[in-house]
Amino acid sequence: MSSDRFDVVVAEYLREVEQRLSGLPVLQRRELLGDLEAHIANERAESGVSSETELLQVLERLGAPEVVASAAYEEAGLPEPTMPVPVVSVGAVPMPDAVAAASGGQVFAGTVTFAASSRFSGRAERTAFVDTSEVAAMVAASDPAAPAAPASGAPASGAPASPGPFSSVAAVAAPGSAPPAWVPPAPTPQAYQPPPSPAVIPPPDDLLRKRPGPYPPSGPGRASAGAIPGSSQPGYSSGVPPFGQPPYVGGPPLAPPPARSGSSLGWLRAAIAGVAVLFFLVALSCVGGAFLMRSGSVEEAPAVGVPVQTFSQEATDEPTVADTTDAVPPPGVTTPPTQPPTPEAPTTPPLPTATATE
Amino acid sequence: MAEVAQLSTGLRRGTLEFCVLAMVEHEDRYGTEIVRCFGAETNLAASEGTIYPLLSRLRRVGWLDSKWSESPSGPPRRYYALTDSGRSALEHFRTEWVSFRQTVDRLVGTGGE
Incomplete structure (x- = not known):
């Protein structure tokens, strides 16, 4: 070697x-x-x-x-993981024709090799004697489409593997026949259907109604909102696989509102609001007054004379213009404007002289 | 029969590692050499391959040190040597083992008296 x-x-x-x-x-x-x-x-x-x-x-x-x-x-110090159970395949060794004829197929002994176990594990090859006619009958009983087991030493090759008590049996040999080769099932022609694009997949109703964000997927109200039409399951939380289709992402969740810093600035806000309201009222009154004056609904105020005070004795004795205009005419009566009398020249008292005093 | 095998496994656990330490106490040995020695003792190791995980653990805990060396015939060999902590552990086991064995012999009746 x-x-x-x-x-x-x-x-x-x-x-x-x-x-x-x-x-x-x-x-x-x-x-x-x-x-x-x-x-x-x-x-x-x-x-x-x-x-x-x-x-x-x-x-x-x-x-x-x-x-x-x-x-x-x-x-x-680690737990040993559980190995998956290997699939047991059963092979067969052809039996000489002479032996097969002598046995008549009634007690035909085939060699069953358990190839799933390791060749180094001490369970490399195990042989067992089985009655192939009994096996073929059981296979035929489990699969009605399979040909019936021969009554004598006729070859029973071609018995397909079928689920049932011999679900792991890949092939059953018959005397004088070569081990049947495994034939893969013919693929059924199907029209190509492209996978659905995420753009055409309608988002679930709950995501449309409950923005923002699809998470958490098991939030309140999902059990009824995420129902899939035609399914007996009402929603994600009832057994429907949540990722059976591309998830609809409606955008990032909205950011939470900023935390309030406190109520210490409340009085400042109230003062600013009050000033704003006061300013608005003043402006409104100004605009309203200007409008009224332009429309003429407000009469001009009567002229008011300014009293002139004189230091002379005569001027003090005579009635002043203010005295004459004390009588205010009634509204609606126009009075001609009165010309204020020209005041006389004030008489200045004689200045004392130094000689007089002396 | 299963109980007998389980008894052997239980007795082997906890003592085999100190047998390994004692084997490399006076001279460095490489893995195959250690495994052969245990292979001659049928009561100690179930198979030769189980010695290597034990050697790996003893090296991780610091009781053994290993170094690769060229072999005159064949591939390089990993030689194992006893460390100071391994030597202390071996001495402690020897002390404990004597008293333990005497107690078991007295209780089980295997003391020979």
Whole structure:
């Protein structure tokens, strides 16, 4: 066996270990894989592995991948993740015709290989003897379209896999027949339907009515507002997948109003409002007065004479213009303007002289 | 039979790591060498591959130190050496193990008296 074949076997073993170490930190995983690889290389170099059997013995002593992985998780203090259940495929080995004829198909023994388990896990190949006629009958019973099981050693190839008690059976062999090849189902032609564009997808009603923002998706009122027509589920919170279609984004939510700084400036605002109202009233009164004056509904005020005070004795004795105009005429009667009398020249008293006083 | 295997696992847990420390107490050993020694002792390790995660943990906690060295035949080897903290832990285990073993022997009746 060539060294390349050994490398393939070793790489397969290490790959299976790595698949089971996915829950470990990457450094620990790489370290363990490096140690295992170095161990295998040392064993090959020092023990002189010359056949695949010896190499498999080395790997067997090293341990099954799940055992090594379990120890790694235990040492790391991490829970071991659950591996998915592998699909069991059943192959078949053709039976010689002579044996098939001798058995008559009644107790035909086929070889069932459980290829899902690892070849390094100690469960590599398991054989079981099954009665193919019984299997074919059960397959036929589960699938009415399948041909009936032959009563004798007739080949039963072509029995399709079907759900039921043998849902994991991929093929059932019959004596003298080659293992049936898996034929993929023919694709049904369908017209191409482009995926709906987000622009043509109408937004949910609740988003149109309740702006802003679609979040939180499970907010109050969503259960009834997000109902999908034709669905028995009323809304998102009732089992309808929330992301079955591209979400409608109505825009960012509005920013909350700024917090009030307090009521300390309330009096200032009230004063400003009062001044504004007062200014408005004054302006309104001015405009109204100007309008009334221009319309002429307001009469001019009567002329008022300014009394002239004189320091002479005669002027004080005579009646002044203010005395004559004390009688205000009644409204609607126009009186000619009176010319105020020219006041006489005031008489100045004689200035005392110094000689007189002396 | 499952109970017997579980008993072996339980007894192995907590003691195997100090066996590893004792193995590299006087000289440095590389991984394959340690694994071979444990492979000869059928009661200690279930499989050789389970020793490497243990070596990794002992190195992470600081009881072992490792260094890569070229091999005269084959790929490079990772040699493990005992650190001071590992030596202290090994001495502490030896003290505890003697009293523990005596107690168990006396209670279980395996003391030979």
